Amino acid sequence: MAASLPYPALHASHSGIWIATADGTRQVGRGEAIRIAADTPVIVLNAVLAGQRLGYADLSGLDLLELFAFLCPARFMVPTPRGLARVTGLEVPVRDDEIAAFLLRATEAMLAIPKGDWPEREGAWTSAQSLARLRWPWAPVVAEHIKMPEQHERWLFSRLPEWSEGAPRPAPRTISIDAAETQERLTRLTGSAAEQRPGQRAYAEAAIEAFEPRMVRDAPNMVLAEAGTGIGKTLGYLAPASLWAEKAGGAVWVSTFTKALQRQLAHETVRLYPQAEVRKAKVVTRKGRENYVCLLNLEDALQGGFAGRAAVLAQLVARWAGYSADGDMVGGDLPGWLPTLFRRNGPTALTDRRGECVYAGCPHYRKCFIERAARSSAEADIVIANHALVMVNAARGRETTSRPTRYVFDEGHHIFDAADAMFSTALTGQETIELRRWVVGPESGSRGRRRGLAARLSDVASYDEQGARAISDAVTAAQGLAADGWLQRLGEGAPFGPIETLLAAVRGLTYARAETEGDAGYGLETELAEPDAALIEAAGPAAHALDALVRPLVALGRRLEAVLAEAPDWLDGQARARVEGAVASLGWRAETVAAWLSLLARIGGPASPDFVDWLAVDRIEGRDYDIGLHRHWLDPSKPFAETVLKQAHGALVTSATLRGGGDWEVAEARTGAHHLIKPAARFEAVSPFDYASQAEVLIVTDVKRGDTGALANAYARLMSAAGGGTLGLFTAIRRLRAVHARIADRLARDGLSLLAQHVDPIDTGTLVDIFRDDASASLLGTDALRDGVDVPGRSLRLVVMEGVPWPKPTVLHAARRLAGGGSAYDDRIVRARLAQAFGRLIRRADDHGAFVLLSAAMPSRLLAAFPPGVPIARVTLDEAVARVSRLPSVIENGHEARDDTGGDTSGGGDEGLEMRPAP
Template sequence: MLPYPALHASHGGIWVATPDGEVRGISRGEAIRLAADTPTLVLNAPLVAQRLGYAELSGLDLLELFAFLRPARFMVPTPKGLAAVTGLPVPESDAAVAPFLRDAAAALLAVMEGEWPEREGAWHAAQSLFRLRWTWAPAVTQRLAKPERAERWLFSKLPEWEERAPRPAPRTIAVDGADVVARLDALTGAGAERRHGQRTYAAAAADAFAPRVVRDSPNLVLAEAGTGIGKTLGYLAPASLWSERAGGAVWVSTYTKALQRQLAREGERLFPDEEERKRRIVTRKGRENYVCLLNLEDALQGGFAGRAAILAQLVARWAAYTADGDMVGGDLPGWLPTLFRRNGSTALTDRRGECIYAGCPHYRKCFIERAARASADADLVIANHALVMVNAARGRESATRPTRYVFDEGHHLFDAADAMFSAALTGAEAIELRRWVLGPEAKARGRRRGLAARLSDVASYDDGGAEAIAAAVNAAQALPSDGWLGRINEGAPFGPVETLLAAVRGLVYARAPDAGEAGYGLETELAEPDPGLVDAAGPASAALEALLRPLLALGRRLESVLAEAPDWMDAPARARIEGAIASLGWRAETVGAWLALIARIGGPNDPDYVDWLAVDRVEGREYDVGLHRHWLDPSRPFADTVLKPAHGALVTSATLKAGGDWSVAEARAGAPHLERAPARFEAASPFDYAGQAEVVIVTDVKRGDLAALANAYARLIAAAGGGTLGLFTAIRRLRAVHARIADRLARDGLPLLAQHVDPIDTGTLVDIFRDDSRASLIGTDALRDGVDVPGDSLRLVAMEGVPWPKPTVLHAARRLAGGGSAYDDRIVRARLAQAFGRLIRRADDRGMFVLLSAAMPSRLLTAFPEGTPVLRTTLDEAVERASRLSLARPLGHEAATA
């Protein structure tokens, strides 16, 4: 056993277990003194620090030890989760957690004494961590004997990907409906119940895989299928059948990481053999999700300092055992980066488009390149909406672009397209471009490399390339630099772009209406600009044009280098130049969009776009200023870029019509911009909502009364015994409610997790919530769609009010074009339907949906499934009904008669 005390802090109290076996409750002040003076065992140090109000807490965190010992393995970061991985009994109370942590630490350290699959590389990593003064290093190095053979360095043992011949174009085949149903039966299993809705859904989805008959107009199928239909296997049946017979890849695109993980699990039905499954099903994400080996090497060799350097060593341990190198939603524990306050994990990925491709010494081992090549030969590629659009708009893989798509969670396509095809000339975006061109300035740390460092060798094939780089570097000096926001606030901008941003800020503060949520962002239309903004536009435009010209010239120079193909141009060098051309094209496209946005100042309005000025703030602190442009209808560029080149696409969701009719679904999916009309399919959920669920509208919680709102949440959660998902429309109110009720609930043994409060990533919060049926979770929009918690862990969903859309400039323009109040109603219905959809996920689920708003209009009740009982009542009655959730009897029959 370690000679250290263990400390546990929750909303219910603070306990310490000493090495001599004493366990006692202590005060916050005593706990802080103990943690400051003595090495202390803790579980999730940032969370304990928050509970103590002691930000400087540093102890021996068992999560860090687990990450070192079991890289690329999953653990729920709670005492229950720790018990599961150590084989120890789950502590029965908060007071029992502190001694349990000492036992768990001993059990984890004992892993090194037996059969240990992750032993390779541990000794070398432990020595490095010892030099970095990692708190666990002494205990680990004492138990780790030096291996008899020298351990292979991470970058030497990672496998290399191989070049393969280009994949032939898919064959033209028709998918027969009977064959699709037979494939579905094979996927569901011989003993499975044959669901009529799933079979008709699969047959309808097969139309998306028929041969295309009209150029630039795919076979588009819109399918709304309620929860429980079995959409995933329903579309995997025709997709896998078409891929098998046509020899092409089907891209299945999702919006949430939870659905990506579900799809990966369902892949086991298609290909039970693990090795075959890895070849046939590939998950693709954006470059910023994968660890960059060059950045990691730099971090390991001194590019990081302090705690960030320790994180780099733990990530290196993970990189040696990871399945795919995905740091966001992959097998890197989501809680690991959050243990390090400055979250250095972002510096280990390529977030700025600085990849040098074949110029990188680790190019042949790169996780990103491996995933790209694997997807070219896969049957199914699991991606997300953003990546699909980015690849279609500016991807390097034009020769292997998919011809068939499945867009699951299709109700999010409009929002994903809105983000993808927008433009923002802000200080944060402009300084990123400056860094991309110039590289590190002054005393900047890290591997960041400028345009000259990345491309001077390949661009110097003649004088034209070198001159273009020099011109770009010179022009980038006009972009905002470090400290730009402070200079703008002080009225002393430097350079033409900073001067433009200062004029934007001044006009926003002069015209923006007083925000209802004080301290949050401000915005105003880009209309009737004042003379200061007009005067600033000209010099800023000239500065950006001076940057755009050499970027375009450099791109043309590199294209000519490819065309002339000198003797040294092997395949890796060609790939490097192709990547540089794509990166330059992306940046040039961005600058071009900025110029178009500046031209709008004092110029005519373009009816296809919505333009506005904004000052972004968080709790009164400004963090960005700029001009913004969005498409009024982003489904138009989506249709042009993604749908028209495709041969077939299925867009599916449980709430595809967004609370409206089929015209709404078609408009948001881009169908009006295609020559051929889409096919439609609709199937209601098979669940018995009348017996499994009910909607309760509470009429006596006054809007704006935080004390009453907090009391309502506390009473409902306590009555239900936990298992509650609470949804808020504002972070400020969420935090205020959490502060009022967390301790109260903890005393009753009901943990309360909170997004935007607990220093834990959202995915891990959901994992903890799913793992504990007495826990509750409160959060904002991200939890309205991304939570899939079937069973007893989620039995009550509570919303603080009607989720009206925020009255932004963009929303006002779309509201005017979309039918006024009817447009608002469609948005609210969709949000209510998505929130209600969290409640009943399988046939044996039961639950209650509570809306804490007397102002709920009856016209919006169609958001809920037909037959769902709806009751308007007082909070007391709602609490009484919530208390029945633990009773084994159907809900709804009493509400129906109330």
């Protein structure tokens, strides 16, 4: 090892820093470690994280995560010594002082991969040559272990298969499915030897109604089903859904809120279709365009569009794209930790986040991952999507020929929030500058392949005089939008153009009226009521500028539709697809500008009872980063019902907390059911878990609110008492960071690792993977972890919340609170959040744990959020620590033996799915 790779290995943690060489391992101070790392390439595992712990942001070297991404693209690995040991077959290091030497052994094991049966060999040599030119630290080492291929190897763009266009799928047949068939299908999915679950069988039977024929237009068969954890609702709805798809010849769209559940659902469909090829045709996962790698952007990056470290990322992503199942960069088979190793804007530049797709004008159109997913879903039986994509497709009229007629909305308690985001309007500086770039294209000093309307539609402009004039008018009108440097000009009091003048007036009025903690670095907002003279005067010219833009956009859309109808000789299949894509994009942009005009009309005029309007200045660390006007529906379930539900024939909306701490009327209000003429069917299945013996709720009464030191002490003592396995939840990022800073070293001295969202430079999904993989680890986080973590087993045995999760008193919340019953509305939100947080704790029949709330002010009326029968006690911190220390767990020397069973032995239900590591 020392002869061929004479580099030391470095490991930095909260408990110390170690350097290992062929001569041995020694502990060093921070200064010496930084000096060594600055002078000598060092082997590390996650250089960004190690650099943060060293206080040396420029740490670089030979990162084993990058080597793994190169050698094993599209493979999963938990980015920890434990995960590295698993993929290399080495013994897991137990103590921190063993890890640096372990990294040397792991390097040898990984570099031996090319010598064996290496399934990702093709393309590696070519990629290694490109990485060598970029001076990737691993390139010289890798070159010694990869032989030059005897024949020219196919690389990314030549290896990717082309998708094929098929005939439109016929409309689904009108059929009914009966209970007996559904129960037979459920038995096949769960296994005949599985434990009988009456709740699951009743759930599957209740779900049948969503797949019955619709009798009245705009009146879908809607089923609201609240199924407690452990019922097995996933297989419960997949049984009737797959049966209907098979018999009717249609697709059922299963929509989730989180990417984690999408991934879990895809894994669960193995029960439906065990054969991989059959499953690939029958089950398709769909996400928004911004999730997939854009091959044109990637090609641009590989050909010099990226420089430095970003160019290395592009090469590693290209390696991955050649072996990826679906090209999904966010939650797919691209390791979530890979983009975090590089600068922030590198990964986003490889996806289509600006709506710049040129469709058939792209040379990689026939190999595009996005287009392949869209066409595959048209022929699939089960499409696993998400709430946002479902709403976007419905609202913007996308894929009308394959619009689904049956939906299952899992995580249905999030429909309200998803609709709130989808159907909102934001006239901000960032939004207008993006529109300007989309219309105008590259301006002076800008880089990249961004192209404006004129470049994207040059052939149309040369063919159609009216279209050319509309393009020219749109480009001219777009000059009135915000431009690069707009924030600096506003700060200097020198806005340029009508939109920047409007934003300056918004900023002035918001700063004058906002009463929140603006000086602490947080955003400011105020109602759009009683505007001052400056805002009223700025609204008119801004509206005129937007009107001058929307008119040519609409005219251009009409001209493109006319070109499609005329079908000139140059309009071949690819050109037609490109023009159709442009029509859809123009329609979306025109609708956006029209919504902005409607919002501007509100300034100085009467308020609409359907909307909540306000002004906002978004800030981070005391600096403005966006400014604008905002409009949200008071009840976003109304547009959801109009655009999605009323177009469907049936919909099942399900969740473990569907009623959100209230009654069925709350569930109907938040899912859009009360906007339908046909009442929704209701079903409830109580969790089969014995919460009385498996869990307890402890409300700590002696941690003073606002005392950060006392709060940190409480977290540290509870985590130590539990031996790790703790999910710590916060309502404010700054308190999370303050607590982490105080307890990380303290826990490390006890041999307990601490992970933290918003602190560690690791994506949330990877943080959960690490937490799941190490029973001695604890994890701190905010809302995303409260609602989206599934960690069954001993890795999560304690949930600690810093206080009652009251909603933030925003302008939008105030309006909804007033309309929703005042304090009762707040109580419903809090009960729903507590129920979701508690739901992280018990995920299967043999789980045990405690839920601790560090708030003496917890009102008794909110205790209904917890399952009936669970013991609830108000105790001191000392008593809580004593009770937590008695939690059932199997811990040896501070670490737990890993449970590798991979699933629930009963063979059915969600908990069998949820306990599996992410694929």
